[in-house]
Amino acid sequence: MEVLGKKIRERRKEKKLSQIELAAGICTQATVSKIECKNRCESLDVFSSICAKLGLSVFECLEETYEQEIISLLDHVENLSEVVKHKEAYEIFSKYEVDVEKLNPFIQTKYFYYKGSTSLLGASLFEEALVYLEQGIIIKNEPTIYNILSMNAIGIHYELQEKFDKARGYNERAYKMIREISERELPLVACKLFFNLAKFYSSLKDYKRSIQLCNQGINLCKSKNSITLLDNLLYEKAYNEYFLTGETEGYRIAYYFTKFVNHEYMMNCIKKDMKDYQIKL
Template structure:
């Protein structure tokens, strides 16, 4: 297996051990030399004992596979997207050497979705975004959440371009796919899907369906024990409740939660709405 030989060497020197001293009772000095110089160790048990002696975690000393590296980068990208920093997320993916043939089916769909969505929101590159996103929706081995997110993102792209008929086609398809997707398999990232679709139906003045989608998104966050995306879902729910029947309590809840989250961009929108609708805390 591939290991981080340099890290082992640095830890050995920090502990003031020779290769022979590190190997004592575990393996041969040649094995330590191979680890440090060739980044290879053929026994996990041996490597685990070496790491333990150096007070290191095995996992921090194993060389990442390309799949693991890609997943790590996508985790960073996902966090940037949640912070509305799509341009920075796009720049990270632009610099990444994408090797499609070395990724699993799931990670490939995830990568292409983020490449497309950050091209859309970070660069307003509609053509490039749709090209990436359509690659995902054409991959039909097994539908996962990134197929639905990509379908919805294509709808958002057409909506931003004023192509409402095309937007409707993709958003309705995403809504249907979401309804067909097993609830217990929905990951937390699906909260973004509930929000996007809620916004879409709100734009059509279908306030009841928008509220239902927000509630489903909030329920998902509760099941997953996360607050990711709850702020925008609460705001969208409040907006639609006000326009449906004049209810204002949702705005107060959205205000306090957004203040807690320190989501400054959303807070400005909430304050603007509350002033316009004469809602007092």
């Protein structure tokens, strides 16, 4: 995507950061150099992290393009999906006719993932969802988090239809792909993948692997100084710890954190479990 490299360079110098220091924990120095000198960045997640580190808004650092409008749409849909408002996200998508050919490969994949996942979870349109998600798993340059999320979403698609062998195949592929990405390069949205995979392996009673995936998501939140999906991850970890060892402390942690962030849907899940399993605060 086209970015305002000059603005990034000026703010970096204001903060007395070298390109290496700006890149630390986010990307390579070469990526920062490409942003500043060629006004290009192929990863929205990387560019968002760089802007955040410099105290800049992503949108004030992007060229005014059609692509920027779609990025804003996708970010809004992503935020709705994080709080399980899939139907609302689907309805917003329904108002747009997106010209995919005008988008860079990364944004195309992100679009296919969210168009497919909201069709699946927000409207139960299984065939339509699969059309988009199958486009989302096509790797155009190198694998992105949205390729992997699309793979996982196809697994969810088959799981909802009780085609568990197919579901397992796609989820195993997603699990393998995410393990091939270094922790330093993982974007925050990978928390969604860790949570989804944790739920899947929990349904297979593979509680240890589910806890491991929850911990990976929790650690990613810590490394990014974010609480994105942290309530979901804490709840899922608590559930699996209870069934693996009988431990209940995780439920208390999940309860108080979810109460703090005021996530009504997740709080209802926690309260139901605590009632069913007779867990007291």
